Amino acid sequence: MTTEAEPATDLEPVAEFRERARIWLRDNLPPAPPPEGDSYSEEAWNRARRLQRILYDGGFAGICFPVEYGGRGLTPAHQRAFTEESAPYEMPVLLNVPTLAICAASLLDLGTEEQKRAHLPAVLRGDEILVQFLSEPQGGSDLAGLTTRAERDGDRWILNGSKIWSSGAYAADYGLCLARTNWEVPKHRGLTMFLVPVHAEGVTVQRIKQVTGSTEFCQEFFDDVALPDDALLGEVDAGWDAASRLLNHERATLGGISPYTSGARPHLGGEADQLLKLARATGQLGDPRTREDIGEAHAMNVVRDQLIDHVTAAIASGALPPSAGSITRLFSAENAWLQTDMAMRIAGPSGATYTPGDPADTEKVGLDYLFRAAWSLAGGSTEMARNVISERVLGMPREYAADRDVPFNQVEKGRR
Ligand SMILES: Cc1cc2nc3c(=O)[nH]c(=O)nc-3n(C[C@H](O)[C@H](O)[C@H](O)COP(=O)(O)OP(=O)(O)OC[C@H]3O[C@@H](n4cnc5c(N)ncnc54)[C@H](O)[C@@H]3O)c2cc1C
Known part of the structure; x- marks a missing residue:
């Protein structure tokens, strides 16, 4: 039986919330995966908006956003329970990043009362997309x-x-x-x-x-x-x-510690069972190197999840500054690279060719491989994450910048 970390308030206990969410999800959301097709098409966005509206009407949108702006005013533990329960269902994940977890979270920090009332409920209903x-x-x-x-x-x-x-x-x-x-x-x-x-x-x-x-x-x-x-x-x-506030939300999101996303988080590196399925479909399950890769991927995911828990708790308690989100952000990018490369190795040459109807879906493996550099650029590059960790988490000296204290109109640009 799952032991939930209960909030020290009179909020609905997480275990009860989880149970209510489980039943509601079963009765209201279509099963995953979403229908095939371009995941960034107009239809995909309209579908995401409709799903978000269903969540909103059901009382499961904006779980950690304040009630006065259309959210549920609950805790990250409630959000996590909901995310876990939502895994078998199609969720409006297109709205997670950047709309909810980065832009709406920043609006909550920075907006005037009028801006928050005008935009946050609209975002949570799926009526407004922010970038x-x-x-x-x-x-x-x-x-x-x-x-x-x-x-x-x-x-x-x-x-x-x-x-x-x-x-x-x-x-x-x-x-x-x-x-x-x-x-x-x-x-x-x-x-x-x-x-x-x-x-x-x-x-x-x-x-x-x-x-x-x-x-x-x-x-x-x-x-x-x-x-x-x-x-x-x-x-x-x-x-x-x-x-800076927005970038903290961005690092938190890319590192998996944001409390504002629901559903799958593909940017955190694959799940080891995806490699397992691929190995099975390509007949590689008996291959010692493949078995090692799957074991390593599993270990990395355990470390990632522990790191997310640890950094989340440390930021919440003030033991680490908010910029410590760069630690999980860096780890997630490294993990995503590692597992994308493993998948390519398991798929072999078929990762570079397209076979219609391929049950192993090696076309996706090839496309993920081409896209993998994005995971170390999105949300600020991993080099910049290393700089943030060294300067703002470990307190090491700041990187030299010739233009730091110079009026911007006197900074030389475009000269070699
Ligand atoms: C999936 C994805 C989604 C994105 N979404 C958005 C978005 O919605 N909105 C948006 O505005 N941007 C977005 N970006 C852009 C992203 O923020 C930039 O790619 C990132 O900040 C790096 O900038 P750049 O690509 O111009 O690289 P550059 O800044 O030109 O850097 C090139 C290389 O030099 C390295 N480098 C640069 N400066 C230093 C330094 N001081 N020390 C060490 N190394 C350094 C970088 O790490 C990088 O490897 C997205 C990118 C991706 C991949």
């Missing part, structure tokens, strides 16, 4: 060096520039956009976060086709986009604080 407009064509790691600009024009702001690698922007309603509002101060001090309507006049969204064939990413162009004052998220020129 991140952070990375720019000249580079994403040096986020504070961005050049998309917002200029004051009477009581509004005019936005110009371009963002890139925005996951799902073509399907979104709003983007959390970091822009430069002050060029006369060092780079971290002249930024402001805005909530930009994706369908506003002057916003052009172009989809980017990847080597896998997927068109999940977008590039946006902002041409004199007029934004009212209530599009500000946080204070003017305090955008780095806003971005």
